[in-house]
Amino acid sequence: MTSTPPIGRWNDKVVLVTGGSGGLGRSIARAFVQAGADVVITARGAEALERTADELRAEGGRVTPIAADITRDDDVERLFATIREHCGRLDVLVNNAGLSTRSRVIDTTPDDFRGLVELNLLALVRCTRAAYPLISQQRGHIVNIGSLAGKVGSRYMGAYPASKHAVTAYTQQLRLELADEGIHVMLVCPGPIARTDGGTRYVKEAEDLPDVASKPGGGAKVRQLDPDRLAAKIVRGCERRNAELVLPPRARLLFAIGQLSARAGDWLVRRFT
Template identity: 50%
Template sequence: MPYWNEKVALVTGASRGLGLAIARQLVRQGATVVLVAREEAALSAAAEELTSLPGQAIPLTADVTSDEDVKRLEREIESRFGGIDLLVNNVGVSSRGKLLETQLADFRHQWELNVMTAIRCVQAFAPLLTGRQGHIVNIGSLASKQAARFIGPYATTKFALAGFTQQLRLELADDGVHVMLVCPGPIAREDAGNRYDHQMDNLPAEARKPGAGVKLKALDPDRLASSILQSCEQRKQDLILPWKARILFAVAQISPRLGDWLQAKFSSRRRGE
């Protein structure tokens, strides 16, 4: 019997991309998955896509940047299920830009989406997870561990998410709640290579590319979703893909200068070119 069979999961940002891929893998293994997103039509279409699978997909429209919406979600889920086994904080946004040219409003926007949504949902749903010794998964990025040039506030917020996840892991360990940070490289998507076109003024061409030009193969979202769920079953503390990125992170901790050099070396544009 699959580990996730008859378990209850909540996935934010579940109407498309990695969130939908995680929901698909869970429903395929017999889980009941609450799909959360802001756009009702897209969310309903995502749930409809999963109806032929063994589990159940329940779309609940909500804006997780809203305290009231998250409180409403918590009440509804507690009423329906009594608790949950998995919370996936997948909502997030990325951008391109130079830090000194980025408006403070853009920092606030990414802070809200990339950090506060996770904090808000964890605080709301942790009591429903504790009784089941469940899982919290925060979707970070390679930028949670190592910054790159020209990605605006993204690394700033993803580093913060990493710190939140680590402290949360330490504080919830005695309650038996598993907390994991996922740090993937660029994820394959239809608009890769042109999604930042409107932000490319005064930026080099490589900033347009996935990972801001870091030479990495795009990850398949379904494979990534499977790896995330398997790592949950093993109660791993983090998941970094591709694995070789760990080498860069370890080097950068020992020598920031060498880490910066390696970051530039494996980007499309190298210093001095």
């Protein structure tokens, strides 16, 4: 059964979600569709994109899938040229695409770091730079999906925390530099997000590591987040032009203690992972 998207502040706005074919990206796309926006989703897999687009269209959404590898300059240029041609505007960029891994950081090679930084950071930078001319015209929104691991260096997650710490710093720089242009920049730092494969996703990578390494969030002792609820909070965060969204909120206390005392912060990370 289809439904007509509501008329409101997001009506006729255009939102791009990277990594939009599944998981949190699909939930974010759905949340903006339900709010009335036109949504463009991108990911590498064309078939998965089409399935997600069909699913959201069946719910009444206006969705455009564009397959692209955002680690490639030419694909990003093509993606944004298509958005300019077919949409004529872009109001929200959600940099959601990313990847997590499992390994001891001492065993993580420079090539491992390069691979993860390419997707988790440089693809985000690439898309943000390409989106900027369109976003600035609308005084729009840039949303970067970080992680709790972008605030603390959790164990056994290889290059992931370093790549997400870089996202945290980059987002703050953007927020400070673009504020006078009226562009809203928000960092989202979620804990582990519920997935159908959450219990098995890292089993092979973590087979030689302590048991906690294979668990969601590296064994973080917090309730897994419902992706649809998180997506709804992201939409509200854009509406309120929040600077940062941290879930669960009590994680802010861990961040603060770690800044005041590295020893106490390390103890808390060990205690809650």
